[in-house]
Amino acid sequence: MEWTPVTHRGWVGAVAALGLTVTVGGCGVLGGDSDHVTLRLVAADYGDSAANSSKVYWANLVKAYEKEHPDVDVQVSVYSWNDVDREVKEMVDAGDAPDMAQIGSYADYAAKGLLYQASDLLSISTQADFVSQLANAGKVRGQQYGMPFAASTRLLFYNKALFSSAGIAEAPTTWDELAADAAKLKRAGVDYPYALPLGPEEAQAETMQWMLSGGGGYTSTAGTYSLDSTENVHTFTWLKDELVDKGLTGPVAPGKLNRAQAFSAFAAGDVGMLIGHPSLMKAARDKGVSYGMVPMPSKGGARTLTMGVADWMTAFRRHGHRDEIGRFLDFVYDRDNVLTFSRTYDLLPVTSSASQVMSTAAEDRELEPFLAQLPLSELYPVGRTSWASVAATVKQGIGAAVASGGNPATVLRKLETDAMSADNAAS
Structure with a gap:
């Protein structure tokens, strides 16, 4: 299905029309239908007001996905950046990890064997579409566990x-x-x-x-x-x-x-x-x-590396549902969905297909200087536990x-x- 992105200016009314409650649900398969799966996603909030909260983005995306996948419910809980990493850690420590978490780091969970590898979940085309610097930064011991979700340069x-x-x-x-x-x-x-x-x-x-x-x-x-x-x-x-x-x-x-x-x-x-x-x-x-x-000016004026930052999507193995998680994440990383998120929050796309669009689109002209820095960027050593x-x-x-x-x-x-x-x- 091709999802027509909704611009953030029109999202407040869209959410009201959807009637979608963005909350944490149960822990896996719900109800009497064994073929019906509920996926739980914990996400960080990139907005600065109720009007552009990340709840709005996820509400639109989940509604579109569930329309084409009636056997899957995706329940999203959105927390501020001050709280999201702590909330996920508490869930993991309690033995009730979410199926997916969009957070600031992943290496500790990967080292403990709690995460799916990206190759366990994503289609070959989706995994190959990640910007190479970001994909490489998501690796622990040569295997990708952190899937880049949002990026920026300075x-x-x-x-x-x-x-x-x-x-x-x-x-x-x-x-x-x-x-x-x-x-x-x-x-x-x-x-x-x-x-x-x-x-x-x-x-x-x-x-x-x-x-x-x-x-x-x-x-x-x-x-x-x-x-x-x-x-x-x-x-x-x-x-x-x-x-x-x-x-x-x-x-x-x-x-x-x-x-x-x-x-x-x-x-x-x-x-x-x-x-x-x-x-x-x-x-x-x-x-x-x-x-x-x-x-950024350098000591002698020569071009140097700039800092790149990425936030990470992770998928926990605790409740299984590998196939359902993978199909949903393939949808999340669809080019148009990545562009919608990036444009809404003035962030850089994490996929090459979306970056190509943004590099030439007139509406993205202000972000182009940041996008140009990405090939010269170095990320935090997030792969180290x-x-x-x-x-x-x-x-x-x-x-x-x-x-x-x-x-x-x-x-x-x-x-x-x-x-x-x-x-x-x-x-």
């Missing part, structure tokens, strides 16, 4: 009006240019010349993008953690000396500044530059901020690297030691 956003008032004609391409522009913005009275959110909300993202732009990263080419590499120490020493200590990162200490605060400040017109993902476009437009977007622990440690500790009196080398060495300990414990 660009440097800048406020055009603030740049103009500070006499800056072009966006920076090097670190030195970024620092010089930040100094001009400070002299022009901008509150946050460069917003550096290293607070506990999402410090691991800002950290990774800066590491990559300095030629480093979380892991070495050998695949081991390398947080205290020469490149990473140089990067954070530069950030401390050239931005933070010179008062170019704003009134809130980077270690206390969260991404949401930084994004809100940009939308309010108080930030000259910051690293952002696609959702910042809408926030800025809604507040009337004229902005530009360019690839230690990554969740390492990310949590980075969130809490990296701000100290640029704090007053802090020593970047010492902080990064401590984070590396903790990362190696977590990796050994997970082995």
Whole structure:
């Protein structure tokens, strides 16, 4: 069946017409008909209001699927990103895992043998359609367990009006240019010349993008953690000396500044530059901020890797239903359904077929710069079962690297030691 996607502007009324309740149901086969299967899906909410909640997306998609598959009910429970991973963990720990979960990580469950492999579920054409970087990031020991569901990359956003008032004609391409522009913005009275959110909300993202732009990263080419590499120490020493200590990162200490605060400040017109993902476009437009977007500047101006982020669909083996789960996920990853989701939430498609459409469609022009970054992106090391622990440690500790009196080398060495300990414990 070809499902005609419903645009998000018309979804509120559509959901009311559907009368679909999005809740967690039972645990597998329900009722007296042994051929009737209920699948339970736990999903994360990408919306910022009731009007564009992910409940709306799933309600439309499930209704269309069930119309063609009357022997299957799909019950969806949607949680905020603050809660969804914890909710799924509690279900798994209680022995009642959902059939599918769309969450932030998968490696721990895969290592415990709780998940189906993608090849157990998906048609050959669906699995082959995943963007290669994303499919590879979903592997543990060479087998794909994490199916990418949503993706994004990062660009440097800048406020055009603030740049103009500070006499800056072009966006920076090097670190030195970024620092010089930040100094001009400070002299022009901008509150946050460069917003550096290293607070506990999402410090691991800002950290990774800066590491990559300095030629480093979380892991070495050998695949081991390398947080205290020469490149990473140089990067954070530069950030401390050239931005933070010179008062170019704003009134809130980077270690206390969260991404949401930084994004809100940009939308309010108080930030000259910051690293952002696609959702910042809408926030800025809604507040009337004229902005530009360019690839992240690098130390010497050469093109470097950018950070890519993906969220993951997983399928648990607990209740069986492999065939039913596979058919439903083939539908989820249909090109038009992937496009509908991506366009609704300003995210990048995870399939090549949808990416090809988006790269040329006029309605997707604003997302094209992010899409162009995907082939040059590197994702978190999510295939390592230690990554969740390492990310949590980075969130809490990296701000100290640029704090007053802090020593970047010492902080990064401590984070590396903790990362190696977590990796050994997970082995």
